[in-house]
Amino acid sequence: MVTKAKTNPGGWNRIVLLGPQRRKPTLAEAVAEHIGPRGMLAAITAGWEEREDEDQELSDHLGGRVRNLRIHARVEQIFERDPKLFEAMQRRHHRLRYLQDLYRRRLGHMLDSAREFMRLEDPEDEGEKLLLDEQREDAMGAIRRLDEQHLAAIAGVHARFRENHRIPDRKSIVHHKEELRTILGDAAGLCIAGGHVAVLLNRVRLFDLLELWPDRPLFAWSAGAMILADRTVVFHDTPPQGPGNAEVLEVGLGAFHGVIPLPHARKRLKLDDPLRVKLFARRFAPHACIALDDETGVTWNGKRWIGRAGTEILTVDGTLDPARKR
Amino acid sequence: MLAIRRLEKNGPPRPAEIEGFLGAHEFPLIEGRTVTFAFQGEADEVHLRHWIYGLGSTQAFERISGTNLWYLVFEIPEESRVEYKLEVVIGDQHRLIRDPLNPNVARDPYGANSVVHAHGYEVPEWSFEHQDVRRGKLREHVIASDVFGDKRPVSVYLPARFRENRRYPLLVVHDGSDYIRFSRLKDTLDNLIERLEIPAMIVAFIDSPARLQEYAADDRHADFLNKELVPLLEETYPLVAEPSARGLLGASFGAIASLHAAWRNPGFFGRLLLQSGSFAFTDIGDHDRGPLFDPVVEFMNTFREDPGRPSEKLFQSCGTYESMIYYNRSMVPLFQSTGMDVRFVEARDGHNWENWRDRLREGLSWLFPGPLWMVYE
Numbered sequence: 157m158v159t160k161a162k163t164n165p166g167g168w169n170r171i172v173l174l175g176p177q178r179r180k181p182t183l184a185e186a187v188a189e190h191i192g193p194r195g196m197l198a199a200i201t202a203g204w205e206e207r208e209d210e211d212q213e214l215s216d217h218l219g220g221r222v223r224n225l226r227i228h229a230r231v232e233q234i235f236e237r238d239p240k241l242f243e244a245m246q247r248r249h250h251r252l253r254y255l256q257d258l259y260r261r262r263l264g265h266m267l268d269s270a271r272e273f274m275r276l277e278d279p280e281d282e283g284e285k286l287l288l289d290e291q292r293e294d295a296m297g298a299i300r301r302l303d304e305q306h307l308a309a310i311a312g313v314h315a316r317f318r319e320n321h322r323i324p325d326r327k328s329i330v331h332h333k334e335e336l337r338t339i340l341g342d343a344a345g346l347c348i349a350g351g352h353v354a355v356l357l358n359r360v361r362l363f364d365l366l367e368l369w370p371d372r373p374l375f376a377w378s379a380g381a382m383i384l385a386d387r388t389v390v391f392h393d394t395p396p397q398g399p400g401n402a403e404v405l406e407v408g409l410g411a412f413h414g415v416i417p418l419p420h421a422r423k424r425l426k427l428d429d430p431l432r433v434k435l436f437a438r439r440f441a442p443h444a445c446i447a448l449d450d451e452t453g454v455t456w457n458g459k460r461w462i463g464r465a466g467t468e469i470l471t472v473d474g475t476l477d478p479a480r481k482r
Numbered sequence: 483m484l485a486i487r488r489l490e491k492n493g494p495p496r497p498a499e500i501e502g503f504l505g506a507h508e509f510p511l512i513e514g515r516t517v518t519f520a521f522q523g524e525a526d527e528v529h530l531r532h533w534i535y536g537l538g539s540t541q542a543f544e545r546i547s548g549t550n551l552w553y554l555v556f557e558i559p560e561e562s563r564v565e566y567k568l569e570v571v572i573g574d575q576h577r578l579i580r581d582p583l584n585p586n587v588a589r590d591p592y593g594a595n596s597v598v599h600a601h602g603y604e605v606p607e608w609s610f611e612h613q614d615v616r617r618g619k620l621r622e623h624v625i626a627s628d629v630f631g632d633k634r635p636v637s638v639y640l641p642a643r644f645r646e647n648r649r650y651p652l653l654v655v656h657d658g659s660d661y662i663r664f665s666r667l668k669d670t671l672d673n674l675i676e677r678l679e680i681p682a683m684i685v686a687f688i689d690s691p692a693r694l695q696e697y698a699a700d701d702r703h704a705d706f707l708n709k710e711l712v713p714l715l716e717e718t719y720p721l722v723a724e725p726s727a728r729g730l731l732g733a734s735f736g737a738i739a740s741l742h743a744a745w746r747n748p749g750f751f752g753r754l755l756l757q758s759g760s761f762a763f764t765d766i767g768d769h770d771r772g773p774l775f776d777p778v779v780e781f782m783n784t785f786r787e788d789p790g791r792p793s794e795k796l797f798q799s800c801g802t803y804e805s806m807i808y809y810n811r812s813m814v815p816l817f818q819s820t821g822m823d824v825r826f827v828e829a830r831d832g833h834n835w836e837n838w839r840d841r842l843r844e845g846l847s848w849l850f851p852g853p854l855w856m857v858y859e
Contacts (some may be wrong), residue, residue, distance in 0.1 A: 178859060179614070203857075206648050350859045379858040390855045396679045396847035403855075419858045 169458035170373040173381040173417050175448040175467075176350065177217075182451055182464075183375060184217050187345060190373040190455075195221065195344025202227035202359045203351020203379045214349065222347070223339060230332050231359045238328035241321060245358070248317050252310065259306045260403060266302060267401050267435070270295040274431055299439050303404045307387055311407050314361075329362060337368045350378025350419065353390065357383040357406055366409050374411065381417035381448060386410045389440065391418065393426040402436060412456055416440050418470075421447030430474030437470040445470040446479070454479060485511060486518050486553050494548035503551075509583035510598045515560065517598055519543065519568075520583055521552040527571035528552040531578060532564055533832050534803040540569065562600035562830035563837065564803070588836050590664055597836070605836075608673045608843055609666040615676045616642030618668070620687075625714060629706045630696075635689065636711065638719070639668060641675050641682035649720045651683045651727035651850055653753075654707060656697060656736030658687020664835035670842050678854040679847045684719050686711065694774050697732070697739035699781030704743040708750060725752030725794060729849055733757035733838045734806075738778055744792035745785060752794040753849040757838045758801060761809040786816060795823045797845040804833035 172186050187197065199222045201208045208228040215222040235242040273292045279285050323329065340346065346369060348356075356379050374384070382388050383406075391402035418425065426432050427447065437445050444461075446454055452467035463469075463479020471477050489495050489503050504522065511518040521528050521543060528543035543552040558564065565588050570577045580587065581596035588597040599605075618641045625634045637658060641650070661667040667685075674680045688711070690696040696703045707730070716723050730740035730751050737759030744751045762775050763782035769775055796817055800810035807828070817824045825848055831837035 176859065203859075206645060207643065350857075352853065352857050354856055382858060392854055395854055396674075396843055397851060 168369075168371050168374060168411070168456070171384070171412055171456040172373065172375045172453060173384070173415075173446070173448060173455075174375065174377040174453040175450050176419055177214075177377050180450045181217050182453065183214075183347065183377070184219070186375055186453065186455075187218060187347075187373075190375075191344050193219075196342055197222050198340055198343035198346045199224045200227050200346070200348045200356070200360060200365075200380070201351070202231075203349060203353065203356035204228075205352055205355055214347075218347075223343070225336060225339060227359045227363070227365075228355070231362060234328045234332070234362075238326070241326065241328060244317065244321050248313060251313055255306070255309055255313065256403070256405070259302070259309075260401075262302055263299070263401055263403065264399060266295070266299045267399075270299060270435060270439075271431065274435060296438050303387075303439070306404050307407055314407065323362065324364065333363050333368065336363055336365065340365075340368050341370065343372065345373040345375060348374070348376040348380030348384070350380050350382075353379040353382050353388060354406065356380065357388060357408070361409065366411055377448070377453075378419040381419060382408070384409050384411040385416055386413045387416070387443075389416050389418075391436075392424045393429075393432055402439075414443055415454070415461065416443045416445045417448050418445055419448045421468075422449045427468075427470075427476060432474075433470050433476065434472060434474035437472045437474075441472060447476065484513055484516060484518060484555065486520075486555060490546050494546055495551075497549075500549060500551050504583065509581070512558075512599075512601055514601065515557050516555060517558045517600065519554045519581070519598075521568055521570070521581070522550055522583075523552075523570070524550055525552065525570045525572055527569075528554075529569040529571070530554055530566055531569050532566040533834075534564060535805040535807070535832075536803075558598070558600045559830055560600055560602040562803075563597060563603050563832075563840075564600070565595035565597045565832060565834055565836075567595055588834060590835050591660055595834075600830070606840055606843065608677070609670050609839055610673075611669045612673060612676075615672050617672050618642050618644070618675070620668070623718075625711065627706055627710055629702045629710060634706075634711075637662075637687040638715070639671060639685035639687065640719075641684070642672065643682065646720055648682075649722045649727075651681060651729070652712070652715060652719075652721045653683060653685045653729040653731055653755075653846075653850070654711065655685060655687045656730070656732035656739050657689065657693065659689050660835060661731070661733075661838075662687060665839035665842065667839075667842065670839070670846075674843060674846060674852065678852045678857050679843065680850045680852040683850060684715070684721060686715055693735055697735035698774065698777040699738055699742040700777070701746065703739055704746040707743045708747045712750075725749055727752070729753030729755060731755040731757075732759075733835075734760050734833065735778070737761075738781065741785070741792065742781055745790060748790045748792050749794075751792075754793045754796045755845045755849055756796065756798045757841060757845075758804060758806050758833050759798065759810060759813070760806060761813050762806075763809065763812075789816060789820045791820045791822060793822055795849055797825050797827070797849050799827045799829065799838075799841040799845060801831040801833060801837045802828050803831060806833065 170190055174182055177183055197218055201211050211224050273295050376384050385408040387404055388406040388408045389402055390405045393400045447468045453464045454461050454467060467479040468476040469479055509520050519530055530541040541554055543554045545552050567578045568581055584596045586597045587594045618639050621638045621640060623636045625636055627634050655661050675682050728751050732740040737756035740754055740756055744754055760778055761782055762769055762771050762779050763786055764779055769779045800807050814826045829837055
């Protein structure tokens with residue numbers, strides 16, 4: 157078991173999070189297992205942006221049963237017809253970027269402090285060790301509190317935006333929602349591909365897509381998996397510029413709680429550095445940080461998460477634990 | 483004790499011991515901060531010829547008496563990269579050769595040099611061709627130039643997955659063919675774009691038939707870039723026509739050409755990547771760099787008096803083993819005073835194409851940050 161059973165607010169019985177699909181696709185296998193050979197599959201490839209409709213490879217992989225929801229193109233249409241909404245979204249975008257910048261400034265100092273405490277050698281004296289451990293835990297707690305404050309601030313921006321611009325029943329959006337509801341009603345499963353995580357999340361959220369989705373299997377990989385979590389965490393330990401501090405970027409769609417998907421973890425994270433792994437896992441605990449690399453994945457079966465062979469989880473000890481095989 | 487000292491500590495080694503010594507090590511032999519060069523053969527003298535500014539340009543090898551083994555030991559700072567040749571003297575004949583014991587070679591437009599990599603230096607893997615990386619394509623154009631009154635070839639790099647319905651930043655590269663051939667710029671672009679460290683971008687590789695004149699702060703070249711090349715590219719390709727998405731790259735005189743073109747049309751090119759710029763100037767009297775530098779020095783002196791704000795962001799790099807390091811260091815505060823966002827990077831290397839290759843990732847990703855944090859495919 158990858159993580160303890162958590163409540164699933166969507167109430168779905170089947171969520172399948174997969175590793176990247178470009179080189180070694182496993183989606184068809186997962187679809188066969190959870191849906192079988194028949195039934196239309198709705199697809200979201202909005203993260204591919206202007207290449208959204210270049211889904212032939214995906215369709216071929218799934219035997220031609222894909223119907224692309226064209227979320228990216230729909231939003232482009234909405235922007236054309238509803239320029240006020242476009243402007244409002246631009247303003248929200250700038251505000252969120254500003255908020256992220258403010259958060260980043262505080263986060264860097266806090267992570268430096270937490271790393272410094274973690275690197276300190278444990279004193280021989282038990283009493284001193286207790287004091288150091290308290291400081292370590294406090295430094296970590298401060299980061300967790302900052303992450304939570306940041307999430308709350310982001311949620312506030314979104315809530316005001318939804319209310320001020322009457323997103324749930326805005327005319328330019330509503331008829332798309334009805335079309336999407338019809339398509340999704342006929343779909344046996346929904347596949348959400350990766351790509352640009354913020355573009356994908358913002359466009360999917362505009363349609364409250366998960367509210368339209370009946371209780372059928374949901375497949376997602378890379379950025380697609382990231383947006384379904386209750387928080388979207390972006391990460392890279394060795395970027396060419398900057399310190400490489402993982403950041404809470406967004407409030408996710410909340411299809412599940414308790415798991416933070418980390419696509420391309422082997423490429424993006426220094427998983428052989430126990431201090432970095434420990435810091436990452438402790439910071440986001442009790443969430444389980446799951447490394448989603450090629451041919452890995454986890455499935456929510458309505459009661460608990462189950463990992464594919466080879467799937468690993470970052471532990472608070474700084475190691476990687478294999479998720480249980482099925 | 484150094485390996486060479488162990489070899490000679492009991493007197494002249496026998497031929498078999500020398501063969502064993504040479505066979506047991508890679509040369510030049512790096513031991514901590516010490517490098518040992520070796521040469522085996524008949525000669526009257528052997529010298530190391532290098533281009534490290536501040537160090538005598540020739541260093542004499544010693545011969546282990548009674549043998550044909552020559553060696554030279556010196557300290558080399560960590561992460562250094564040094565190009566060199568051996569000068570073998572027999573009678574009045576002086577032959578410059580690559581080090582026969584060293585397989586590492588650095589090529590440039592004039593041929594090739596041997597190269598020694600100090601402890602801590604590694605050829606960046608992002609400059610290699612990787613099989614699983616999507617590749618961009620080069621599309622050849624010939625541009626009729628009114629400014630020059632001739633036709634100019636331009637190679638235009640289109641990134642993998644290029645789409646007409648998307649807009650791209652533009653980078654114009656001076657000495658483009660050499661950057662591709664000797665600094666592996668095309669492979670570097672493919673890799674950095676694939677890794678999302680820079681955005682998918684369009685890159686125009688240009689060459690000059692007379693670079694020492696045209697790149698030496700020649701108004702015609704600046705006009706060619708500003709009035710002919712870039713407008714034509716913006717008509718032909720889907721480019722983001724904004725300064726922040728328009729950059730110039732050049733090394734040595736190519737850096738002068740880039741700075742001069744940006745200075746002539748301030749704000750048009752929002753990104754400059756200047757490597758080992760030949761920023762020679764004078765405070766008093768004449769310069770001593772020969773007549774080719776006359777227009778360069780004249781421009782730099784004028785620029786120092788009236789720099790304006792040529793660009794928004796400038797990434798500047800230089801090797802600490804090249805004579806231009808002092809000019810480059812001197813220019814940093816002046817560049818900063820213009821209001822440009824300036825980053826200056828030094829490396830323990832010389833005035834050569836592999837130094838310029840090794841700084842590309844840092845420079846490009848700073849000037850044109852990619853969507854690394856946002857895209858998870």
